[in-house]
Amino acid sequence: MQLIKVHGSENDFFLLDQTKLEVALSDKQLKELAIKMCNRITGLHGGSDGILVVDHSEHSGVLGQMRVINADGTEASMCGNGLRTVGRYLEKEYGQTTFKVETMHADLKVEKAPDLKSNVAAYNVEISPVSFMSETLPMFLDRETLVDDYVPEFSKTLKFSAVSVPNPHLIAFVDHETLEGPELEKIATYLNGENPYFPDGVNVSFVEKLDGHSIFVRTYERGVGFTNACGTAMSASSLMFVMLSDKQVPFETEINVRNPGGMVKTVVHQNDNGEYWMSLIGNATNVANVTVDLADAMNGDYSHAKWVPTNEQENYLEFISSIR
């Protein structure tokens, strides 16, 4: 089985093209593979945040399908950082620079963007559809939407917004001390365990406003835990940054989004029909080409895996240190 170890802002994945396998893996096998291979201690070469599964799409005008299997084996409806790396993979396979990719709920636009630096490839991907309605998350609170409001059951002092893009996000704007403090993990582990409010779990982000049109986003992901970055969370946080800014941060403005693994840029759009969507622009880095025996991988044995690094990670790290 051939895999590519990829990352967007160090949110890392194994990219698996199912169309290259003799027999495609079943959903049960994908789940078992993710649990074993992504494990940070016993998994393949330090594990990963999940597996990006590429397949053919039946939809017209679409180059391929992306499925996202979280490290705990659950399936997510979308992954913004992952979509950039899948976009890069499909561009190489089909030789097109602008196309659509099928995801669980929508066919999303993907476009090659200018390199961030020599040998640091970048892609621009669409994040949509957006909804604030409780039933789309799903969120069980006694209200239809939650926008910048207190929820004493979560925290006595923080205000939250809940939005699906279309995977579910809970966002709070906080000061620097709170961003780095223990509250994010406390709230997120509660809401991703058995709880009456988010029975399917939720990605939880704390956001700090920086100078100008810049924010820092720290995310605890459903099905993963703390990640270096979450593309859909950074997109959802940018939407709330614009919506709660009282027109100080307009639509169609480039927003700089920092995260523990690097940075992305976002742009928040609103269509004539009132619907929101976001552009997410950032790196799509291929770290290594990996070959592993399928039976070994399913058994969690990675001792014979072949790991051939590309030379991209050095350039990525140089790029990140140049902007810090």
Ligand SMILES: N[C@@H](CCC[C@H](N)C(=O)O)C(=O)O
């Ligand atoms: N890292 C992703 C989001 C992955 C899915 C998430 N864990 C979920 O279950 O919704 C991103 O870059 O958006």
